[in-house]
Amino acid sequence: MTNFKITIAYNGAAYHGWQRQNNALAIQQVLEEAILELTGQTVTVNGCSRTDAGVHAREFCASCLIDSTITCRGIVFGLNSKLPDDISVLSCEKAPLDFHARYMCNGKEYEYIVHNSEIKNPFYKDTAYRSWYPIDEKKLDKAAQDFVGTHDFKAMCSTDCTKENTVRTIFSFNVRREGELVIFTVAGDGFLYNMVRIMVGTLIFINEGKLAEDSIPAILASKDRTKAGKTVPPQGLYLNKVYYDKGSEQDE
Template sequence: MDRNLLLTLRYNGAYFHGSAVQKNAVTVCGTLQPALERIVGEKILIKCCSRTDAGVHAEMFCLSFHTKSSIEPQRLVLALNNSLPEALAAYACREVPPGFHARYSCLGKRYLYKIHNSPVKNPFLIDLCCHHRYPLDVERLNRACQDFLGRHDFSAFCASGSDVADRVRTITDCSLRREGELVSFEVAGDGFLYNMVRIMVGTLLKMSYGRIAPDAIPEILRARERKNAGPTAPAAGLYLKEVYYDLPDPEN
C-alpha cells in the first residue's frame, strides 16, 4: 500500500550548500535522500516546501514523499537521526492524504532573521546571526515594518534575474524586536520571492543609516524596482521558522 508521508527537519545551513540536490556539493536533500532511501528500501521522489540558499537555516523544513514501505513514522524519525549528520535532524513524520504535496499544499511560511547588534562580534554566533555593529532604533524600524503588511507586488524585493511571473504576495505578520543584543525580524506570509526576506532586512538596515527614508517602503513597493530597495542581507541570519498546512490533527 502506497502512503504519502510528511517529514519535518531542522538544519544548520552553515553545513550545507543549500537545500536542493547539487552534483558536486553537500546539500540538505543530497544528504537526506540516500539515508531515507536506505531506510524505506526503495527510490523515492522528494517534494520540498521550498528551497533555501547556502548558509540559510531551518528550524522547520517540510518535505513529502510517497513510499511502499510500511515503516511506522516515529521509527522513521529515529532511524533517520541515527544516520544523519549532526547538522541535520528529523523532528516529526506523519501520514498525509495522497494528494498532499509539501510545496503546492503549503498555505504560508514564517521566516526569522537574527541580527547580533553589538560593537563587537560574538565568537559563539558565527554563522548563526548577521552581525551589525551600529545601533539600531528598533522601535522606529518596527513601525516601518508595518508597511510590508497586506497584499503587494513585491518585485522590488525580489532578486533580479528571478523568472517568477506573479510577484504579488500577502504578508500577514511583520515585526522587529530586540532582546538584549539580539534583534529579530519576523515575517509571515502566503509566499516569498527569491531573496525577499533578506532584501526586506537589507532595506531596514539601510533605513537605519538614514539612507532610505523611514516612510519609503510604500513607494518602493509601488515603483517595483529592485534598485530602490536595500542590499540583500547575509544568508547566515535567515531561518525558515514555520511552514503552514491545512491538515487534520494527527491520529496519535
C-alpha cells in the same frame, strides 16, 4: 505505498540550500540518501521551500512516498540515527497520497537574526548576521508595517527571480530586541527569491539613514530593485514555521 509528511530542522551552514545539485551538497540529497540507507528505497523528497545556501530551518516540511511497512516512529528514530548532527527529524505523520509539501503549503514564517554589537561573538559565526551600527528596533518595527498587506514585491526580489507574478501577501512583520540580538519576524502566503533578505536589508538601510523611514510604499510602487536596500547575508535567515490548511493531512 505510504506518503509521509516529515518535519525537519537544520543548520544550513554546511549546505548549498535545500535542493539537490550536481556540484554541491544540499539538504535534499542528504535526506534522500538517509532514507535509502534506512529503507533500501530510492525516493524523491519534496520540500516545502528552496532555501538558499547557508540558510537554516527550525521547521521544514517535506513529503515522500515510501513502499514499506515502516512506521512514523521508525522514520523519526531511524533517520536521526543516520543523519549528520546538523540535520534532525522532528516529527513524522502519514498524509493523503496527493499531499505535496510544497504545493499545498499556504504560508511560511521566517526569522532573520542580527547580532547588533561592535564585538563579534564566535557562537554567532554561522547563525546570525553581525551589524555594529546601533539598531533602533522600535523605529524599524514601525517601518516594517508598510510591508504588511497585499503588494507587488518586485522591488524586493532578486533580479534573478523568474516569477511572473510578484504579488504576495504579508500577514505580519515584527522587529524586536533580545539583548544584543535584533530579530525580524515575517509571515506571509509566499516569498520571492531573496525577498526576506531584501526586506530586512531595506529596514537596515532605514536604520542607517540611507533610506527615509516612510520610503517603503514608494519603493514597492516603483517595482525597482535598485530603490530597495541591500540583500543581507544568508546566515541570519531561518525558516521558522510552515502553514497548511487544516484537513490537508490525516492523523496517523
